[in-house]
Amino acid sequence: MFRQKLQPLVLLLISSLLLSTGLALAHGGAEETEMDPKLLVEQSVAFLQAEPSKIDEASANLTEVLELETAEQVNLELVQAATVALGQGAIPEAVHLLDRSLGREAETLGPVVEVNLNARLYIAMITALLLTALGAWGLGRRSVSATH
Amino acid sequence: MVNAKKSTGFWQALDERVGISELKYHVPEHAQGLGYSLGGVTLVSFVILVITGIWMGQFYNPMPETARESLLYIISSAPAGFFARNLHYWAANAMLLTALLHMLRVLYTGSYKRPREANWLVGVALLALTIGLIFTGSALKWDQEGLEGLAHNVEIAAVLGGVGGWFSPSFTDSVPILTRLYIAHVSVLPVLLFVVFAVHALLIKLQGLAPNAFASRDATTHKTAGEPSKATFLGHLGAVGLYSLIGLGIMVFLAIAVPAQLGPAPVEGIEVTKPWWMFLPIFTVENWVGLGGLVWASAAIFIALAIVPFVDRSPYLHPARRKGVLIAYGLLALLLIGLGIYSKIAPGAAHLGM
Numbered sequence: 001m002f003r004q005k006l007q008p009l010v011l012l013l014i015s016s017l018l019l020s021t022g023l024a025l026a027h028g029g030a031e032e033t034e035m036d037p038k039l040l041v042e043q044s045v046a047f048l049q050a051e052p053s054k055i056d057e058a059s060a061n062l063t064e065v066l067e068l069e070t071a072e073q074v075n076l077e078l079v080q081a082a083t084v085a086l087g088q089g090a091i092p093e094a095v096h097l098l099d100r101s102l103g104r105e106a107e108t109l110g111p112v113v114e115v116n117l118n119a120r121l122y123i124a125m126i127t128a129l130l131l132t133a134l135g136a137w138g139l140g141r142r143s144v145s146a147t148h
Numbered sequence: 149m150v151n152a153k154k155s156t157g158f159w160q161a162l163d164e165r166v167g168i169s170e171l172k173y174h175v176p177e178h179a180q181g182l183g184y185s186l187g188g189v190t191l192v193s194f195v196i197l198v199i200t201g202i203w204m205g206q207f208y209n210p211m212p213e214t215a216r217e218s219l220l221y222i223i224s225s226a227p228a229g230f231f232a233r234n235l236h237y238w239a240a241n242a243m244l245l246t247a248l249l250h251m252l253r254v255l256y257t258g259s260y261k262r263p264r265e266a267n268w269l270v271g272v273a274l275l276a277l278t279i280g281l282i283f284t285g286s287a288l289k290w291d292q293e294g295l296e297g298l299a300h301n302v303e304i305a306a307v308l309g310g311v312g313g314w315f316s317p318s319f320t321d322s323v324p325i326l327t328r329l330y331i332a333h334v335s336v337l338p339v340l341l342f343v344v345f346a347v348h349a350l351l352i353k354l355q356g357l358a359p360n361a362f363a364s365r366d367a368t369t370h371k372t373a374g375e376p377s378k379a380t381f382l383g384h385l386g387a388v389g390l391y392s393l394i395g396l397g398i399m400v401f402l403a404i405a406v407p408a409q410l411g412p413a414p415v416e417g418i419e420v421t422k423p424w425w426m427f428l429p430i431f432t433v434e435n436w437v438g439l440g441g442l443v444w445a446s447a448a449i450f451i452a453l454a455i456v457p458f459v460d461r462s463p464y465l466h467p468a469r470r471k472g473v474l475i476a477y478g479l480l481a482l483l484l485i486g487l488g489i490y491s492k493i494a495p496g497a498a499h500l501g502m
């Protein structure tokens with residue numbers, strides 16, 4: 001009886017799964033269009049920073065940029081130098097060169113939040129732990145008075 | 149009224165005017181433990197999120213050209229901006245974590261059973277709203293991760309077709325989608341969450357908390373509102389306050405020691421980041437079956453949650469008498485955790501038609 005009631009639900013789940021697979025397969029295969037060299041360099045930087053294992057994708061982008069005769073907003077010499085650095089596995093240097101090839105400061109990229117703990121922050125952290133201890137003490141007192 | 153001691157002076161005057169002692173109505177005795185305080189602790193995180201969010205709202209600029217810059221300003225220059233942002237980040241993690249633990253407690257103790265099925269569904273809606281808030285919030289950073297999240301948003305709109313219209317940038321030409329997500333994040337979703345929570349709380353007040361599942365193997369479900377007990381609602385609020393104080397201490401500590409990150413400036417056309425932990429399980433499904441998987445896997449998870457009270461209809465509360473449903477949902481939870489861990493360690497895949 002109950003199994004029968006569940007049947008439509010199971011069917012719904014299975015058809016959803018099939019539909020999603022279909023959508024996934026229909027998806028993708030976007031046509032290749034000529035890319036903006038600046039965007040290609042920016043993508044390479046992002047690849048190298050977020051996922052250095054994608055070094056091949058980054059290099060492919062740079063090769064594509066270097067095949068262009070002229071590229072507005074990108075210094076091709078620096079891109080060339082970055083390719084050499086990448087060839088030697090020097091990722092930070094390559095990123096630095098690519099940043100400069102776009103005319104931007106290297107420091108504006110990458111994760112930006114650092115913790116510089118100073119005396120004030122240590123005091124704040126200790127206060128935070130005291131709050132926690134206060135809560136635990138209060139709970140302890142409550143359970144003692146509950147058992148008496 | 150329980151324990152209505154005669155108080156004097158200031159407290160008596162205050163009580164006469166705001167009626168604090170009215171909160172001393174009976175609640176079941178098991179309501180004082182951590183398990184039954186998790187809902188309240190979740191609400192406290194929400195309040196922290198609202199306060200820190202209002203503060204950040206004074207400095208955040210929700211236009212695509214300036215959003216990341218304004219966030220850098222919050223981190224580096226705005227008064228208490230760094231702290232507000234990090235506390236907001238950790239409170240968001242805490243809110244979802246305690247909401248999930250609260251749901252597991254309700255599941256384990258069978259508290260969703262008659263007459264509380266409707267309130268379970270209201271809870272599922274609260275969970276969806278919480279996740280919606282986290283998703284919209286993570287896009288606002290406007291770093292690489294935020295942009296990729298938003299790109300998913302846009303592609304989901306395409307998968308959903310007509311229904312997804314609101315999620316698409318083409319919904320309107322006059323306001324960028326980032327700004328619309330900001331409006332959802334700071335007004336639509338929090339207001340909805342507040343209203344839905346009010347319904348949740350009202351139903352708890354009308355029905356009372358579910359009876360103690362562990363009182364005996366034969367414990368059954370029923371309304372408890374109005375039953376006499378030694379515990380009071382004011383006492384329950386005290387317990388919630390103390391647990392929340394512990395939570396707040398941990399959050400403040402983390403906000404200083406482990407600040408929220410801000411990734412590199414966004415670059416269109418690539419997928420190199422992974423989402424927050426709560427999205428990792430469906431990210432794996434997406435890696436396997438493509439973008440549609442994200443929509444359908446999320447729908448399947450929420451359907452699986454919504455049907456709990458309709459699958460398990462016996463009146464018994466003790467876990468030993470509800471092994472089937474507990475094993476089934478335990479396996480689902482393990483599956484999701486497993487998928488999440490796998491997603492964290494496996495290399496990312498590109499899903500968007502970029």
Ligand code: HEM
Nearest residue numbers: 184185186187188190191247259268271272274275357358
């Ligand atoms: C996300 C925000 C949520 C908040 C702020 C919240 C708040 C609360 C509070 C304060 C209680 C009183 C008892 C307790 O704390 O355990 C409660 C009870 C309850 N909640 Fe939630 N809740 C949330 C999410 C959920 C979810 C996700 C579910 C389930 C899908 C749920 C289902 C229930 C049920 C069925 C009860 C009655 C439990 C009983 O009678 O023992 N809630 N909630």
